[in-house]
Amino acid sequence: MIVLVVVFATIFKEIHAFMLHSGAQSGLLQRPLASLRRSRGRPDSAGLFMVISTADFKPGVTIELDGSPMKVVEFNIQKMGRGGSFVRTKLRNMLTGTTIDHSFRGGEKVEEAMIEKVPLLYSYDTPDGLVFQNTETWEDCTVSRKQLTDAIPYLKDGMEVTVMMWKDQVVDVALPATVSFEVTETGIAADRAAASRKPATLETGLTVNVPAYVNTGDVVEVNTQTGEFVKRV
Structure with a gap:
């Protein structure tokens, strides 16, 4: 009986050692856990970038096209005969700020732009940029106005924002959903009805339409996505 136990133990050790050796050679035992947790897309054969399908497109998705990071602004799926389709998109170049129209085949694979999100504080405006x-x-970085055209009217000193970086370059900024501003000047309402609106200039120079009851010196909340008045604070 003792001899049989020793024999089985020896066989088990040899099988276990063989499995460890095979796993190490295939890289399965050394594969980092993070590489198994990708929520979408897949790496290329060298593991250098992520590949996504046009089925993953939605406003805000970032891809690389002709060596530049592009953000999907709009997309529209067009059906064709025999089950085919193509996707018409409006893309914004995150380096230059220019917008282009581009069409993809339905299901086409594209490279995802790997954008790093970094929380920063907006400090001040200079002739060279923001x-x-x-x-x-506590290091400062200056960003060209051209790259942040849409965000500039909503930036206030000391505001915390999320800056998007691509290959160590700042390419975009994510603003809070709403921001409060002081009204510095108001125009004249179109009529005296309670629901009428009038133009108002805010502390950053942004102009929005506000209810007739809003006056100079009031603080109002503005939606940074639509530029519309939300409420008086």
């Missing part, structure tokens, strides 16, 4: 500060290192 200055942001890293709250951990």
